[in-house]
Amino acid sequence: MKAIKILERTLVSIPIIFGVAIIVFLFMRLTPGDPVDIMMGRSGVVSAGEIEKLRSEFNLDKPLPVQLWLFLKGAARGDLGYSYIQKAPVVNLIRDRLPATIELAVAALIFTLIIALPIGILSAVWQNSLLDRLSMAGAFLGISMPGFWLGIILILIFAVRLHWLPVQGRIDYDARLVTRTGFFIIDSILTGNRAALISSLKHLVLPGITLGAAATAVVARVIRSSMLETLRSDYVILARSKGLPEWSVVLKHALRNALIPTVTVVGLQVGVLLGGNMIVETVFSWPGLGRMVVSAIFARDFPLVQGSVMVYAFTFVMANLIVDILYTYLNPKITL
Amino acid sequence: MSTKKRVAFSFVLLLGIVLSACGGATPTPTVQTNPTEVTAPAAEASVVSEPQTIIVALQAAPLTVDPADHRERNSETVIRNMFDGLVTRDPVSNVYNEMADAFTWQDDTTLEITLRQGVKFHNGVEMTADDVVFTFDRIIKENAIEYPEAHTSPRKGLIAPLASIEKTGDYTVVMHFTAPFPTAMQMLVHQQILSKAYLESVGTEGFIAAPIGTGPFKFVSAQPGYTEVVMEKFADYYGGSPDLPPVGPACVDTVVFRAIPEASTRVAALLAGEVDIIQNVPAELVSTLEQVPGIQIKTAPGTTPKWMEMNVNQAPFDDVRVRQALNYAIDKDLIIEALYGGRAAALPGALSPNNNYVNKALEPYAYDTVKALALLAETGWTDNNGDGMLEKGGVPFSFTIDTEEYLRGISEAIAGQLRAIGIDATVRIWEYSVVKPLLQGGERMAFMGDWGDSAFDPVGHMEAKWHGFVANTTYGRGNFSGYNNPRVNELIKLGETTIDTGARHVIYDEAQQIIYDEAPAIFLILPDVVEAASARVQNWTPAADGRINLHDVCLEK
Numbered sequence: 001m002k003a004i005k006i007l008e009r010t011l012v013s014i015p016i017i018f019g020v021a022i023i024v025f026l027f028m029r030l031t032p033g034d035p036v037d038i039m040m041g042r043s044g045v046v047s048a049g050e051i052e053k054l055r056s057e058f059n060l061d062k063p064l065p066v067q068l069w070l071f072l073k074g075a076a077r078g079d080l081g082y083s084y085i086q087k088a089p090v091v092n093l094i095r096d097r098l099p100a101t102i103e104l105a106v107a108a109l110i111f112t113l114i115i116a117l118p119i120g121i122l123s124a125v126w127q128n129s130l131l132d133r134l135s136m137a138g139a140f141l142g143i144s145m146p147g148f149w150l151g152i153i154l155i156l157i158f159a160v161r162l163h164w165l166p167v168q169g170r171i172d173y174d175a176r177l178v179t180r181t182g183f184f185i186i187d188s189i190l191t192g193n194r195a196a197l198i199s200s201l202k203h204l205v206l207p208g209i210t211l212g213a214a215a216t217a218v219v220a221r222v223i224r225s226s227m228l229e230t231l232r233s234d235y236v237i238l239a240r241s242k243g244l245p246e247w248s249v250v251l252k253h254a255l256r257n258a259l260i261p262t263v264t265v266v267g268l269q270v271g272v273l274l275g276g277n278m279i280v281e282t283v284f285s286w287p288g289l290g291r292m293v294v295s296a297i298f299a300r301d302f303p304l305v306q307g308s309v310m311v312y313a314f315t316f317v318m319a320n321l322i323v324d325i326l327y328t329y330l331n332p333k334i335t336l
Numbered sequence: 337m338s339t340k341k342r343v344a345f346s347f348v349l350l351l352g353i354v355l356s357a358c359g360g361a362t363p364t365p366t367v368q369t370n371p372t373e374v375t376a377p378a379a380e381a382s383v384v385s386e387p388q389t390i391i392v393a394l395q396a397a398p399l400t401v402d403p404a405d406h407r408e409r410n411s412e413t414v415i416r417n418m419f420d421g422l423v424t425r426d427p428v429s430n431v432y433n434e435m436a437d438a439f440t441w442q443d444d445t446t447l448e449i450t451l452r453q454g455v456k457f458h459n460g461v462e463m464t465a466d467d468v469v470f471t472f473d474r475i476i477k478e479n480a481i482e483y484p485e486a487h488t489s490p491r492k493g494l495i496a497p498l499a500s501i502e503k504t505g506d507y508t509v510v511m512h513f514t515a516p517f518p519t520a521m522q523m524l525v526h527q528q529i530l531s532k533a534y535l536e537s538v539g540t541e542g543f544i545a546a547p548i549g550t551g552p553f554k555f556v557s558a559q560p561g562y563t564e565v566v567m568e569k570f571a572d573y574y575g576g577s578p579d580l581p582p583v584g585p586a587c588v589d590t591v592v593f594r595a596i597p598e599a600s601t602r603v604a605a606l607l608a609g610e611v612d613i614i615q616n617v618p619a620e621l622v623s624t625l626e627q628v629p630g631i632q633i634k635t636a637p638g639t640t641p642k643w644m645e646m647n648v649n650q651a652p653f654d655d656v657r658v659r660q661a662l663n664y665a666i667d668k669d670l671i672i673e674a675l676y677g678g679r680a681a682a683l684p685g686a687l688s689p690n691n692n693y694v695n696k697a698l699e700p701y702a703y704d705t706v707k708a709l710a711l712l713a714e715t716g717w718t719d720n721n722g723d724g725m726l727e728k729g730g731v732p733f734s735f736t737i738d739t740e741e742y743l744r745g746i747s748e749a750i751a752g753q754l755r756a757i758g759i760d761a762t763v764r765i766w767e768y769s770v771v772k773p774l775l776q777g778g779e780r781m782a783f784m785g786d787w788g789d790s791a792f793d794p795v796g797h798m799e800a801k802w803h804g805f806v807a808n809t810t811y812g813r814g815n816f817s818g819y820n821n822p823r824v825n826e827l828i829k830l831g832e833t834t835i836d837t838g839a840r841h842v843i844y845d846e847a848q849q850i851i852y853d854e855a856p857a858i859f860l861i862l863p864d865v866v867e868a869a870s871a872r873v874q875n876w877t878p879a880a881d882g883r884i885n886l887h888d889v890c891l892e893k
């Protein structure tokens with residue numbers, strides 16, 4: 001039954017994704033700036049004939065409804081067109097870049113959870129203690145610190161000065177990794193390439209921390225406040241009065257309920273980590289989707305922007321669906 | 337402050353703190369500005385047995401490795417280390433034969449080219465006339481590139497007058513042009529030769545996955561989106577242009593081009609020893625880098641002269657005296673020192689001082705605010721109410737300088753200098769593709785911009801910037817002042833089809849003199865190309881056209 005519900009929800013997301021794609025399609029075309037003009041370079045010797053030819057190649061000479069119809073028809077078949085600038089199918093470009101973005105988002109999420117969960121819980125248990133004050137001050141700092149600033153600080157300390165970690169990139173050029181899935185960690189393990197595994201893990205640390213810092217701060221604060229609320233509830237007082245050990249009260253009884261709002265926030269943060277990483281990808285030269293989309297927007301590479309935004313919309317919808325599914329496990333009274 | 341500026345500022349600040357706190361910044365600058373002084377012959381260094389790898393940080397990833405399918409400098413930079421052409425340039429843009437042995441103009445529009453023999457592609461097959469004909473046919477014929485969908489080479493316009501090419505022998509081809517093409521040699525530099533047999537067997541899709549050329553390095557691998565391209569030395573390389581020593585195989589064994597778009601990250605990667613050469617060092621980071629031991633800063637003559645164009649069809653810029661006054665009101669030397677650390681030159685008018693046809697009789701407008709104010713007073717612009725600002729009929733002299741983010745600094749400097757003489761100038765930042773149609777429509781007052789001039793020839797430049805705008809042609813495509821002088825237009829067209837060098841000088845001298853006098857723009861500056869490398873990089877010279885030629889480069893042991 002649950003599987004059918006999940007399938008139903010997944011199918012419902014398709015019109016949402018297409019709706020987003022149509023909005024992006026229209027907005028991109030309303031944005032001033034001509035893709036052909038940009039593509040031909042600023043100082044290029046370009047004749048009007050060449051420009052007209054390219055417009056026709058990209059269907060830009062056709063009326064807007066026709067362009068939209070051609071786009072939707074292609075998208076329904078899984079064909080998102082081809083990038084004006086990179087001269088390759090959009091599906092291939094996204095397929096090539098998405099693993100890097102997901103890998104970075106997962107690293108950031110792991111960092112977030114490893115740091116935020118214990119800090120949030122302990123801050124609530126020892127409310128107003130030195131740890132609580134310090135961690136909440138740290139959280140405040142984490143939220144306020146812009147990604148590029150933290151990224152640069154980390155680069156200068158850990159890469160330039162200490163030489164512990166690399167400045168940028170995803171793997172050393174001489175790691176000789178044979179890619180199968182595009183996820184370098186997984187590929188390193190699959191191919192038994194230890195050097196590649198170490199190299200890709202090292203490359204993940206600084207961008208992962210930078211990307212995860214803001215999320216860590218948010219999640220830690222949410223866990224703390226929901227834990228505080230739960231720890232004051234009647235059933236926790238009852239559990240304590242029954243003489244249960246404090247760790248059992250906190251971790252077995254209180255945490256489970258406190259996790260419901262946390263899961264919501266983490267779910268939203270997953271979307272942010274996947275979709276809001278343009279700056280981190282740029283600072284660390286991480287070859288992911290975010291960096292590609294930014295370049296595509298400036299180049300008015302319509303098909304590439306549309307395709308990438310569809311992927312972003314899909315990840316947000318899926319993150320929300322997963323959150324809803326997790327609710328049902330955390331609280332059986334909730335159904336999909 | 338924009339994000340980019342904030343990043344750069346933060347970086348400089350933090351770098352200073354980190355280096356000084358850790359005692360790493362002993363001020364022993366290693367500045368090498370004269371490329372001719374650096375000599376490390378490839379043959380000498382090639383005896384080093386340990387494999388050498390050089391890593392270059394580019395500011396953007398190449399878009400492709402197909403020499404016929406792009407119109408972008410970074411792609412050309414990477415491609416030209418794997419592919420050679422009929423001709424090449426030295427770092428200051430002089431043209432030399434590369435895979436062509438001789439060029440013979442049979443008449444004004446027919447060019448016979450004799451090819452060098454014994455040149456091998458990376459798969460060991462010899463290059464012949466068939467490959468040259470195939471390469472140029474693929475560029476000029478409609479829809480000759482079949483992947484991902486049939487399309488015409490975006491490089492066709494670079495050799496627009498080429499009508500056809502035919503093979504006349506195994507090592508000779510003849511090119512037929514539709515009109516005399518005085519810049520043929522400069523424009524042929526941009527076309528690299530492909531293997532007909534290989535491309536026909538693997539198709540464009542197969543070719544871009546595993547390209548082969550005749551250049552000093554052969555393709556090894558690339559990350560998606562060409563964010564990293566790895567090449568290795570081609571042992572059977574024919575040696576390159578015989579006129580540009582060292583001749584022979586490359587010195588280093590492996591080359592890695594890596595895209596690092598953020599300037600601060602490029603600098604950090606150089607400081608951390610992760611990369612050996614970085615492209616395009618921002619002016620604000622140059623002085624910081626100069627303080628770091630083990631880093632060398634090098635410059636080449638720039639190719640992007642900068643002007644502030646004024647809308648000559650709208651008051652007050654419809655009066656030539658106002659435009660001249662603004663030229664006198666700007667202290668170019670101060671801008672060069674303060675913003676570019678002395679690494680720029682003042683423009684003597686419409687062309688770059690490095691252009692082969694610059695009018696040598698013209699001097700940059702002098703900084704003379706007295707003269708500027710006198711000229712403005714002649715046109716009625718005076719400070720009547722003593723508030724320090726100029727008025728005419730009660731209306732203050734006020735306008736907006738449109739520009740792009742990367743020119744914010746110089747634009748604000750100009751606005752500041754104009755305000756100092758009583759002109760209320762403000763700066764507005766645009767995205768180029770958004771403001772361009774407004775400029776061409778004559779809707780804006782002033783635009784601070786630049787225009788590439790890597791061929792060092794007026795063609796590609798004069799007709800774009802200083803010819804009147806003609807819709808659906810290349811004339812005036814970068815003219816944002818609305819300037820349209822029939823005599824200048826006539827001279828520009830004449831220069832395009834005149835072969836004789838002396839006659840071209842006369843033509844362009846006259847055109848530049850007229851433009852100088854009529855001043856449709858404030859002729860500003862030409863910044864140098866600034867690149868940085870670790871001190872172990874030897875025999876490396878930045879090129880005026882931005883190309884990074886790694887054939888000659890060696891690494892110290």
